[in-house]
Amino acid sequence: FSKDTLAVSRLDTILETGVLKVGSTGDYKPFSYKDPASGSFSGFDIDLAESLASALGVKLEIVPTTWPQLAQDFDAGKFDVAMGGVSITFDRQKTGLFSIPYMREGKTPIARCADKEKFKTLADIDNPQTTVIANPGGTNEKFARANLKQAKIVIFPDNTKIFDEVAAGRADLMMTDASETRYQEKLHSGVLCAIHPDEPFNFAEKAYWVQRDIGLKAFVDQWLHQSIETGAYEKIYNKWFK
Numbered sequence: 030f031s032k033d034t035l036a037v038s039r040l041d042t043i044l045e046t047g048v049l050k051v052g053s054t055g056d057y058k059p060f061s062y063k064d065p066a067s068g069s070f071s072g073f074d075i076d077l078a079e080s081l082a083s084a085l086g087v088k089l090e091i092v093p094t095t096w097p098q099l100a101q102d103f104d105a106g107k108f109d110v111a112m113g114g115v116s117i118t119f120d121r122q123k124t125g126l127f128s129i130p131y132m133r134e135g136k137t138p139i140a141r142c143a144d145k146e147k148f149k150t151l152a153d154i155d156n157p158q159t160t161v162i163a164n165p166g167g168t169n170e171k172f173a174r175a176n177l178k179q180a181k182i183v184i185f186p187d188n189t190k191i192f193d194e195v196a197a198g199r200a201d202l203m204m205t206d207a208s209e210t211r212y213q214e215k216l217h218s219g220v221l222c223a224i225h226p227d228e229p230f231n232f233a234e235k236a237y238w239v240q241r242d243i244g245l246k247a248f249v250d251q252w253l254h255q256s257i258e259t260g261a262y263e264k265i266y267n268k269w270f271k
C-alpha cells in the first residue's frame with residue numbers, strides 16, 4: 030500500500046475531533062480579513078467556512094497562513110481546507126483537490142482614476158516607465174512576472190495596505206482579481222479605478238483547496254452546490270460584495 034492508501038481519512042478525523050481546520054491568509058478583503066487588534070477573522074469565505082463547519086456539525090478553527098507559506102502549510106497538513114480567495118492553479122492541483130469553482134475571476138488592472146485610459150492592455154503597462162506593485166507568493170506575483178518584461182515590478186508584503194501605495198502614487202497600478210479591483214474601487218472611491226474588470230487578461234476561478242481525501246472533497250462539493258442552489262451562498266455574497 031502507498032502512503033495515501035493507508036492515510037487516515039481527513040473527514041473521519043474532522044468528525045471524530047469535532048473540528049474543521051480552515052487555513053486562511055486574512056489579508057484579502059472581502060474574502061478573508063484578520064483584525065490586527067483582536068486577531069479574529071471575518072469575510073465572505075470566513076462566513077462560508079462557518080457554514081461548511083455547521084453542515085459538518087463541527088466547530089470551525091481558522092489556521093492563519095500567508096500566501097508565500099500557503100502551499101507549504103497545506104502540504105504539511107496544517108489545515109483540512111484552504112479558504113479565502115484561493116485561485117485554482119495546476120501547481121496546487123498537484124498536491125490537493127479543488128472543490129467545484131464558486132467564482133469566475135481573472136487579472137485586471139487597478140490604477141489611479143486619472144490613469145484609467147493609460148493602462149488598458151498588457152502592452153500599455155509593460156514599459157520601463159511603469160511601476161507595477163504586487164503582493165508576494167500568490168497568483169498576482171506569478172502573473173506579473175510571466176507577463177511583464179519591461180515594467181518595474183515592486184513586491185510589497187502587506188496586502189492590506191497595497192492599494193494605498195497605488196493611491197499615494199508610489200506605484201502606478203496593481204493587477205489582481207477582478208472582484209478585488211471592483212471592491213477596492215469602492216473603498217477608494219474617486220481615487221482608484223478598476224480597468225475593464227469584466228474583461229480580465231486571463232481566466233481563473235476561485236475554489237476551496239481540499240486535502241487529498243475524496244470523502245471530504247465530496248462533502249465540500251455537495252455543501253457548496255446546495256448553498257448555491259438554496260440561495261444561502263447568494264445571501265453571503267450580497268453581504269460582502271454588494
Ligand SMILES: O=C(O)C(=O)C[C@]1(C(=O)O)C=C[C@@H](O)C=C1
Pocket residue numbers: 057096114115116117164165166167168169170188205206209
Ligand atoms: O494566489 C491566489 O490564489 C490568489 O488568488 C491570492 C491573491 C494573489 O493572487 O496573490 C489574490 C489577490 C489578493 O490581492 C492577494 C492574493
